[in-house]
Amino acid sequence: MAMGDALNFIEHIVEEDIRTDKNDGRVLTRFPPEPNGYLHIGHAKSICLNFGLAEKYGGLTNLRFDDTNPAAEETEYVESIKEDIQWLGFDWEDREFYASDYFDQLYEFAEQLIRDRLAYVDDSTSEEIAALKGTPTKPGTHSPYRERSVEENLKLFREMRDGIHEEGTKSLRAKVDMASPNMLMRDPIIYRVKKVPHHRTGDKWNIYPMYDFAHGQSDSIEKITHSICTLEFENHRPLYDWFIEKLGIFPSRQIEFARLNLSYTIMSKRRLLILVNEGYVTGWDDPRMPTISGLRRRGYTPESIRDFATRVGIAKRNNVIDLSLLEFSGRSHLNKIANRAMVVLDPIKLVITNYPEGQKEELPAINNPEDETAGSRMLPFGRELFIERTDFMEDAPKKFYRLSPGRNVRLKHAYIIHCEGFVADSNGFVQEVHCTYYPETKSGQDKSGIKSKGTLHWVACDKARDVKVRLYDRLFNEENPLAHEGKDFIEFLNPESLKVIEHAKMEPNIPTEEVGAKYQFLRTGYFTIDKDSASETLVFNRTVTLKDSWKKIQNK
């Protein structure tokens, strides 16, 4: 069976639910980010899963901000999250919700639990609660406040709401089971005093619900059918179901899948924040960051990210995806859409000694061999050109298909040239390469039969435009920067994750100079125009290199 139509385990569940007419065959998912940081490629997997599932089964997806902790959350993050989801190509239409929209309802739920003798106000400190909690192997002990009357609990909880009590002095706990082998069931705190203004509700509230008392209830209020989250919430599911049952509300179903891990990458928001705050990168959208905004600035397309999300699959086992898979998805789309351009990153001058001084020529060049509609452009050619320094070798091995004294090579879109010699300085550093060209080998009309093994990119010296090029590489040089005990992940930062070329030589007539435009620099890689570009100087970010089989041969 081809894997194209194979279902993942969540699709199996959804199809079964549809078959049995659960929820009247309705599918409603949600993407629930906490606005406390920027979205990363792991979130992209979740977004594609949630929106993709709904799309596939004729359902919808809500966007819901899980904003129950005002101490960490900011509007800036809300905006970036919305931008990133839209950029990925998904639409929540008018279904933009916030857990904070439900604070009144959540408060009522809490009072309901109190009235049902299923919640109580605890005066214990955080330390005292921890001490009575027990350990995974030893049951906990009841709090001395566990048996307060409904009236007293109601009174105290309202006082908490009204700001009478200070942070840390009182909390509301669900009365579940202090002996449960599941620590989360040992009378979890569901409301805490927090006298912090909220980015949406301002200073209306002095108390805020905890995740476990907000997430499932929000799902239920929205009548979410399939609430998909990551594996670390598995132990929360009994509590999720407990609240739904005790409150008698719509039974959303929580389903857990394994989060994305990428080799040579870290994915925790906390650690990404460290990289930003301590200046290891230039910001959340630094092209080396695994954030969606970073990948966007790096030059990845939404199509390639979605393709990647499909390829990584959905399952429950912990995984580490090869960075090469992301690169594959990146190249695969860029290959189809990126116009080709000739840019010499590390120039060396090439003089065609038999090309008449002062002669000019314009040679046609196709913009994208993968897309006939992309058209073509004219390339100025002349006696003096720039070629890549790595394309010349004084003493070259047999497998070197490039320029070396006595050898032929094709200049892309132009002529075959023959290397006659070179000029070096006193240190042996090559200054100029001298060649002759065969006029009868002009590209497209060559019937000469003259052979050449390789093809080089080049730029005419007098028409070359200086551009700035940023060569990005992986941010870490360890496959798992977190797996080394006693060592901080910062130690594994790749010192060569960014190399800047101030004066690369670009051909003069590229089709567009818009920020975000994608190019394949012939033979070197895919590049995108960065927002740092000024009108005179374009700045290009390298998204990913081309596959390089010469490099492989060299490494042998």
Next chain:
RNA sequence: UGACCCAUGGUGUAAUUGGCAACACAGCAGGUUUUGGUCCUGUCGUUCUAGGUUCGAGUCCUAGUGGGUCAACCA
């Protein structure tokens, strides 16, 4: 000395729900090529262990082993 979850090539993910283990990435070899790109072909290599059920087990059962999560008034 707990509960819950997981275990299929180097990396991921599938397997018509008990019936010939496949697809992709990576690797390797070759072909095409005016990009050492793309494309095409071939190739390498997989069911954690031990029992059990069954005509038949990657799939079901038991035990073990290994990994993950849980003792924030974070999500």
